[in-house]
Amino acid sequence: MKSIQKPIVIVGAGFAGMTVALNLKNLNPSLPIVVVDSASNFIFKPLMYEVLSKEISIWEATPKFANIFSDAGITFLKNCLTKISFKDNILEFSDELKLSYQYLVICTGSIPNxxxxxxxxxxxxxxxxxxxxxxxxxxxxxxxxxxxxxxxxxxxxxxxxxxxxxxxxxxxxxxxxxxxxxxxxxxxxxxxxxxxxxxxxxxxxxxxxxxxxxxxxxxxxxxxxxxxxxxxxxxxxxxxxxxxGVTANLSYLETDEIKRKYGRILVNKNLQIENQNNCFAIGDISIIEGMEDLPLTAQVAMQEGKHLAKNLELLFQEKDPLPFEFQDNGEMISLGIGEASIAAIGITLSGKLAFEARRLIYASKLPDINESLKSASSWIFQKKSIFKKFLKKNNFN
Structure with a gap:
């Protein structure tokens, strides 16, 4: 087992960053993990449409990072990355903070193009x-x-x-x-x-x-x-x-610092950045060599995050990382108030039932912060446990 003198730093706490952080901590609770994001709240973007229509409350789709990560034993810093020194393994932030890392995961997401x-x-x-x-x-x-x-x-x-x-x-x-x-x-x-x-x-x-x-x-x-x-x-x-459309949020990188493709960081199938064996890029900012057609979706980001957590644990055990393989579990789309459409593995569903199923499927994907919301009586969280068996059975993981 490799010794960890410096933390594993994850910059960006969207679907990709959130998933890799929580899964890695679950695999190896003793690891020092630091997550940095410029925002205070996680944004569950697929549910923003229901926030707009007031079908759900804003707090249901925007839990606080501090609650999520403190409950998991992960250090969270609100800060904005301005520069990466790959040679020295140092990150620089907008308030002049400098942070050393042993392994780096960058997943700063996308911005409108x-x-x-x-x-x-x-x-x-x-x-x-x-x-x-x-x-x-x-x-x-x-x-x-x-x-x-x-x-x-x-x-x-x-x-x-x-x-x-x-x-x-x-x-x-x-x-x-x-x-x-x-x-x-x-x-x-x-x-x-x-x-x-x-x-x-x-x-x-x-x-x-x-x-x-x-x-x-x-x-x-x-x-x-x-x-x-x-x-x-x-x-x-x-x-x-x-x-x-969107473009990768990479304002902190020098133009020719690392290899890019279509404006995104090019990574190998192990999700590693070329010539940077201790650095990884996942989510909307990355593109996997040979898998350029993968969509920029939460499903892809979460699968990459889960896979990278396993790969990092393999590296700590001095084992070879494994190539990422995407599993298409289907897609869901909201089509107005109380209606939706789902096309998943062997399942097609539309209308009101699809809308309820969509909400509950997304509820199962929300960070598990029920402890911090004990005083709330949210329908979406109350139903969460009921559908866990349904989700496993229909392979929505």
Missing amino acids: SFLIKGVGENCYFFNDLNDLNKLKSVLKKSQKTSYHKKLFIVGGGPSGIELACKIKDIFKDQFEINVIEKSNEILNRNKIFNREQAERALEKRKINVLLNSTVKEVSESKISISSEGGITSLDKDIVIWNA
């Missing part, structure tokens, strides 16, 4: 974190007090764009004329066929317009310019929500 399109940063709303959620709720509520049929555009016909479109329509009814802009020839073009079909029906039922084969050229204070087969059209707009 504007693709350098003029006006996106200044004139669009986003849906990536708590700050974005609060800004969007505020502008939607404010718009509700004015005239009807305000023109709302959602850029991106992936899961986030479709879930937002359906939720907003159900919340505000005819307050907004909702338009989804998608650059390809179909929505959810990388998702399961069943979910895509259910989403198309949900959009049609709600009379949400879908503009396919269309890209945004510019967003001004009052207009959105869209390019399609018919040329460039400038349309009046009131609100634009940008969900067109």
Whole structure:
């Protein structure tokens, strides 16, 4: 067994970082583990849509890191990484703190990608974190007090764009004329066929317009310019929500410091950074050589985190790490208030039952912080234990 003089440091506590930290501590309780994140709360992003619609309370989807990690015996620091010295195994942070590590896991997630399109940063709303959620709720509520049929555009016909479109329509009814802009020839073009079909029906039922084969050229204070087969059209707009894609959050890295691919850190199948045997990258910031098509989802991030925890334990035992293998356990998508669609291994389900199943499946994935919430009477946590057997049986792990 290797001796550990310095801590294992995990930078970023999203799905990837959270999973590797808790699993590693479970495998080896004596390990000194430090988790660093610039935020105070974990954000369970798949449930942010239900927070927007008030189907669940905000605390249910945003537990505090301090509670989660202290309960597990893991040190948590709120700080912002500014530089990595791979040669010296030292991290530098915004408050001039320097932290040495024996092993480093970086998983700082992603941020919205504007693709350098003029006006996106200044004139669009986003849906990536708590700050974005609060800004969007505020502008939607404010718009509700004015005239009807305000023109709302959602850029991106992936899961986030479709879930937002359906939720907003159900919340505000005819307050907004909702338009989804998608650059390809179909929505959810990388998702399961069943979910895509259910989403198309949900959009049609709600009379949400879908503009396919269309890209945004510019967003001004009052207009959105869209390019399609018919040329460039400038349309009046009131609100634009940008969900067109993300880019890796790697502001702390020097440009040529480590090898990248498609703007993400290139790692081998053991999840190690090239030429850095004690450094690993997982989640949205990484791309595995030979597995470039893996989606940027919580499912992938959590599986990578669980696998990396096992690999680190193997390294401590002076054994060879194992290559990562992704297991597709299916996908779920919310389609408005009280409705969803699930396409999993051998299972397709839609409507209200799918919505309840989705909530309970996600509840099982939430960090186990019931002790810190004893005084609360949340439905989602009360039902959590009931579905653990169901989840194991249907392989949603």
